[in-house]
Amino acid sequence: MTTTRVHARLPMLDALRWALLVVCVLIVLLPFAYLLVNSVKLERDFQTYPPVLIPSVIMATNYQTLFFDTNNPTFGYLVNSFVVTVATTVIAVATGSLAAYGLARLKLPFHLTTLIALVFLVVRFYPKITTVLPYYVLMRQLKLLDTLAAITLAHVGLALPFVVWLVLAFVQDLPPELEQSAMLDGCGPWARFRFVVLPLITPGLLTAAILTAFLSWNEFLLASSVSSLKAKTLPIAVASFVTDKGLNWGAMSAMSVVIVLPMILFALFAQRYLVRGLTLGAVKA
């Protein structure tokens, strides 16, 4: 890469570059470290000055209260979040990839394709606060309030536009000859999708699935609007610490770790797909 070669010629600049990157890494990592420390601190250590940055004793009390107190439903929140995330991902990727294939192969008149693209654009960019109330009313009518189904459905709707758009990019990259020969062998659209297209777009599906999982796990607004008691997910639990009167810093930190840590591990593990999904639009105009 050109830029690196230029850097390599100038040792001063290369040193500067790494100094800057080290500062960035610290700015990113130190807050996470502080969160982790806070989650194992004693409650009284939050009141001291100077602040306790390295705790003298490491206490799992906060986690114990969250998970083992009988009247503390954190474990339930975790399960709810997990169920919603998995269900959203499966449904969004399954229906989204089918739709993407259909859109790619359908001989639509020009305006209709533009219209569909426009719909997806609008759905991505309108403020979600607009639909929160009507969605709440609709779920009440359907008797789905405070269910995981209501949250899942909302998340599927949020994820579908980019799943379709992303998988579409992968389908359009496939050479048409593959399907033509399958068609000559007498394969219908379903068989062509299932046996020819699907195996070839697996990387695209994985990318879409990973982005969907992040979205669903972290989403707060729609989930909070349709759930009140039984169907709370982790973001709602984290946000609920804010309105509580006496702020319990230790429990709040521990709860934040519970929501943050899985996604960090997931990001490290699925980094390649994550980056590809996020940058696809910029690289392929």
Add this chain to the structure above:
Amino acid sequence: MLLVFIAPALALLVVSQLYPLAQSLWLSLVDWALARSPEPGGFVGLDNYAKALADPVFRGAFGLSCLIALAATSVEIVLGLIVALCLVGEGRAVRLTRTVLILPMVIAPVAVGTLWRMLLNGRSGPINYGLSLIGIQAPDWLGQPVTAVMSIIGIDIWQWTPYVMIVLVAALSTLPEEVYAAAAVDGGGRWQLFRYITLPLLTPALLLVLMFRLVDTFMILDTVYTTTFGGPGFSTHTLSFYIYQQGLRYYNLSYAAAASWLLLITSLSAVGVILLVRRRAQV
């Protein structure tokens, strides 16, 4: 037959997005506040819109959202570009750094809010402690109107500069090497290379991140909710937060719907303008 492929996704989209969207447009044109009546009132035309536009809190929230969007996005783009220029390449260290630097954007915005709330705590927060060590008497960041807004902007920059960075790293890695070789032969300096080659070639990607960041920051809600909860006073009431309060707390359904359509019109117009500019830039 292929329509059957599209039908499930379309049905899900209609139920979860398009129908509620149409419903909210209808809501914004009638008179319905749950506190006053359990049934929707009559058609009132654009009254709710007029009410919102005349409401000083709405205007304040609108201005604040614009300010946050412009300030956060411009810093994110400049910073993201600088870091991206440092991060292109294939070395092990570079790749590891890239991985670490994307972490803020993968975590829940509500958790980012609680995390920064602790970091910025005026009395026992580590940031103010650090500043006091070098002799700076720092304010209670989230407790005063101006610094609270600055904090919201700063937190957004912390979480989303990584997004700008990875998109630009990807775009930079696809730039054709021959152009640089040719320019180097012509004796272009580093700054000239950047100014006349890199920057123009990067424009489509820059406009794309500009669009995503501008619109998403304009609609900011989650971090506000868990750091300042709109306060102190109304000082960090962004548009989304104000609408959230009006709709889900006071149940002024029609008023909230009208305000949210004003937000929607603004953000979609911004998207439209940026897409037009982008198309023109590519020709």
